[in-house]
Structures are given as structure tokens and as C-alpha cells.
Amino acid sequence: MNGALAFMAKFEFKGIDKYIDTLQKLGGKNTESILKYAVYPGAGIVADAIRSEIEANHRETGDLAKSLTLTSMRNDNGFVNTKVSFGGYDRNGVPNALKAAALESGTSRGIKATHFISKTVKSVSERAEEAMQKALDEKIGQILDNKKEN
DSSP states (O other), X not given: OEEEEESSSOEXXXXXXXXXXXXXXXXXXXXXXXXXXXXXXXXXXXHHHHHHHHHHHSOSSSHHHHTEEEOOOEEETTEEEEEEEXXXXXXXXXXXXXXXXXXXXXOTTSOOOOOHHHHHHHHHHHHHHHHHHHHHHHHHHHHHHHHHXX
């Protein structure tokens, strides 16, 4: 089972395997819920950074930044993830996801690629991974404390 954040630019928590092994040795019943608990802090850091980037450099109306959300946590064949996504439409009826994709990758109609998502993800990935590690360490510590008490 892996833990990750997935969206246009992908962030994977590479050190997750050692945590999964530890959780399984401790009983493993709640491994998925613990991974979900850990993915959200990392996803929050990434989403906040993308929102800040939009507000600083791509703000015309504010619609795009407001549309940014995290999807519900999912387990896709052992890969626990959430997506940073752009929902809804701007005030002109343009899908926010389409606007984000055009800014990220550019268009044939003259919008130059800014790669704002991939650049932002790269700049905060270490901080997001640290937040995920901290959350996992907390949960594992709680499990160990509970085992000592029982």
C-alpha cells in the first residue's frame, strides 16, 4: 500500500514502505485509515501552496483559487491518495479545471505554459513529506502507547 497525493503534477511519498511494514507488524488492521490520516497534512501543504501561487501570479477574478479543493481519500489498488482539483466554473462559464490545465501546459491559442502546479509541487514536496512522516510517527506512537497500556 502506498500513500500519495495525485493531481496534474504527482507527488509520491517514497518512504512510506517502512511505515507500512511497521504498521503491519503492529497489527495492520487500520493501516489504510492511518495512511489516509497521514496523506491529508501533506495534501494540505501542497494545496495551500498551489492556492498561494495562483493568488500571487494568476489572479484575475480569484475564481480559480477559490475552486481548488481536495477530493475524498481513495484507495486505488493499494495506493492511498487524494487529488488537488479545480471544480466548477468561473463567472464566464469556463471550467476551472480547463483554465488550470491551460495555465499549466499552455495552449495552441497562445497561452504560454507556466507549469505553476508542477513547480509548486516540487518546491513544497519535501515539506509535505515531512508533514506526512510526522503524522505517521504520531499515529504509530499512539498505537505503541496503547499496546503498552494493554
